[in-house]
Amino acid sequence: MNTFLSIIVIFGLLVFIHELGHLIFAKRAGILCREFAIGFGPKIFSFKKAETVYTIRLLPLGGFVRMAGEDPEMITIKPGYEIGLLFNRAGKVDKLIINNKSKHSDCKVIQVEKIDLEKDLFVTGYVADEEGLVTYAIDEKAEYVHDEVPMQIAPLDRQFGSKTKLQRALALFAGPMMNFVLAIVILTFYAWFAGMPVDEALVGDLTDDGVAIQSGLESGDRIVSIEGQQVATWEEMTSIIQSSPNEPLLFEIQRDGERFEVSMTPQERVGPDEQVQGVVGIFPMTEKNVLGAVAFGFTQTYEFTMLIFEALGMLVTGQFTLDHLAGPVGIYSYTDEVAAMGFLVLMQWTAILSVNLGIINLLPLPALDGGRLLFIGVEAVRGKPIDPQKEGLVHFIGFALLMLLMLVVTWNDINKFFL
Structure with a gap:
C-alpha cells in the first residue's frame, strides 16, 4: 500500500509539474487553455477557474493541457441551424445556446445564415418578428452552451496555431523543462537534508x-x-x-x-x-551548505541526464534491448525497493524519473513534445506550416505505436516480476 501511494504521489507530482509548464507558457502566449488534466479517462474531480477547467481523471498515466486550436472544435454551427442567443450589458452575444433552448426562455432564437466565431465575431440570420437578416456582434469570451455545459469560444488570436513559432515552441518545451527544474529542486533539497x-x-x-x-x-x-x-x-x-x-x-x-x-x-x-x-x-x-546544495542539484541533474542519454544510445545501437526497458509494472517494482531504503533515496529516485520524463518527451517522436517541436522546426525551414490534417495523422500513428510499445514493455515487466 505504501508503494502504491508513493507511485501515485510521485507520478502525480511529475505529471502536474510537466503540464503546469505547458499551461503557464501557453497562457503567457495568450492561448486559450480549455482544460488542465491529471490522468486520462473519466473525470473524478473538476473545478473551473477563469477560462480553464482543472480535472483529475481516473487513470493516473499522464496528463494534458487542452489548448484551443490543437484539435477541431467539438461544436460547429452551420447555416440553417437554430440557436439561442443571450446578450451581455454591452449588447454583445455572450452565450450561444446550442440545444435545450426551452430552458432559456429569455434567449433570442435565430436561424443562422452566417456565423464567424474566429475572426470578425458575428452571427447573421433570421429572427422571428423581425424583418430580413439581422446581425449581432459576439463577445470574444462568449460561450457555447450544449447540454447545459458551457464552453468558451476560441477566436483565432486565442488559438495555438495563430501564435508565433517561438511562442508555440516555448509552450511545448516548457513541460519537459519543468521536469528538469523539478529534478534540480528535489536534488537541492536532498543535498540539504542529507548534507554535502x-x-x-x-x-x-x-x-x-x-x-x-x-x-x-x-x-x-x-x-x-x-x-x-x-x-x-x-x-x-x-x-x-x-x-x-x-x-x-x-x-x-x-x-x-x-x-x-x-x-x-x-x-x-x-x-x-x-x-x-x-x-x-x-x-x-x-x-549543510546552501550554495553547495544548489550546485549539487544542478550537477547531479546533469549527470543523470548524461546517463539516460547514454542508455538511449545503447538502446539505438542494440547494446540494450526492450527487455532492459521498464514500464509501469517495472517502475512500480523498483519504487517498492527504493521506498524501503528511506525517504532520501526515494527523493533521488523521483528526481531520476523526472529527468527521464523530460528527456523522453523531448525525443523527436510523433505525439511527444519533441515530435511537435520537430514540426515547428520543419515549418521554420520551409516557410509555411505543414497541413494540420497530415500532422495530426502522423501524431495519431505515433501515439498508437507508443501505446503498442508500452504494452510490449509492460508484458516484459509482468514476465520478469510475476512469472
Missing part, C-alpha cells in the same frame, strides 16, 4: 559490520596517512583503500589533537564497474 560530503579525509558515519568500527575508529576522526603516505582529501584516501582489498594497511589517525596508529585490512566488495575494491566501512563527513 566534505572533501577531507574525515570519518563520518561507520557501518556496523565494517573493519573501521571494529578497529575502534569514531566519527570525526581524521585519517592523516596510510602506510606512511599522507592523505589530505577523501579521494586520496579512498583510492588507496579501494586498490588494496585484503591487504593489511597501517593508518595514522588524529583524534582530539592526538595521533595514534591502527592496522586495518580492507574487505572485498565488487564495485559498479564489476571490479573488486577494498572497503573499511566508513562514509565521508557531511555539512
Whole structure:
C-alpha cells in the first residue's frame, strides 16, 4: 500500500509539474487553455477557474493541457441551424445556446445564415418578428452552451496555431523543462537534508559490520596517512583503500589533537564497474551548505541526464534491448525497493524519473513534445506550416505505436516480476 501511494504521489507530482509548464507558457502566449488534466479517462474531480477547467481523471498515466486550436472544435454551427442567443450589458452575444433552448426562455432564437466565431465575431440570420437578416456582434469570451455545459469560444488570436513559432515552441518545451527544474529542486533539497560530503579525509558515519568500527575508529576522526603516505582529501584516501582489498594497511589517525596508529585490512566488495575494491566501512563527513546544495542539484541533474542519454544510445545501437526497458509494472517494482531504503533515496529516485520524463518527451517522436517541436522546426525551414490534417495523422500513428510499445514493455515487466 505504501508503494502504491508513493507511485501515485510521485507520478502525480511529475505529471502536474510537466503540464503546469505547458499551461503557464501557453497562457503567457495568450492561448486559450480549455482544460488542465491529471490522468486520462473519466473525470473524478473538476473545478473551473477563469477560462480553464482543472480535472483529475481516473487513470493516473499522464496528463494534458487542452489548448484551443490543437484539435477541431467539438461544436460547429452551420447555416440553417437554430440557436439561442443571450446578450451581455454591452449588447454583445455572450452565450450561444446550442440545444435545450426551452430552458432559456429569455434567449433570442435565430436561424443562422452566417456565423464567424474566429475572426470578425458575428452571427447573421433570421429572427422571428423581425424583418430580413439581422446581425449581432459576439463577445470574444462568449460561450457555447450544449447540454447545459458551457464552453468558451476560441477566436483565432486565442488559438495555438495563430501564435508565433517561438511562442508555440516555448509552450511545448516548457513541460519537459519543468521536469528538469523539478529534478534540480528535489536534488537541492536532498543535498540539504542529507548534507554535502566534505572533501577531507574525515570519518563520518561507520557501518556496523565494517573493519573501521571494529578497529575502534569514531566519527570525526581524521585519517592523516596510510602506510606512511599522507592523505589530505577523501579521494586520496579512498583510492588507496579501494586498490588494496585484503591487504593489511597501517593508518595514522588524529583524534582530539592526538595521533595514534591502527592496522586495518580492507574487505572485498565488487564495485559498479564489476571490479573488486577494498572497503573499511566508513562514509565521508557531511555539512549543510546552501550554495553547495544548489550546485549539487544542478550537477547531479546533469549527470543523470548524461546517463539516460547514454542508455538511449545503447538502446539505438542494440547494446540494450526492450527487455532492459521498464514500464509501469517495472517502475512500480523498483519504487517498492527504493521506498524501503528511506525517504532520501526515494527523493533521488523521483528526481531520476523526472529527468527521464523530460528527456523522453523531448525525443523527436510523433505525439511527444519533441515530435511537435520537430514540426515547428520543419515549418521554420520551409516557410509555411505543414497541413494540420497530415500532422495530426502522423501524431495519431505515433501515439498508437507508443501505446503498442508500452504494452510490449509492460508484458516484459509482468514476465520478469510475476512469472
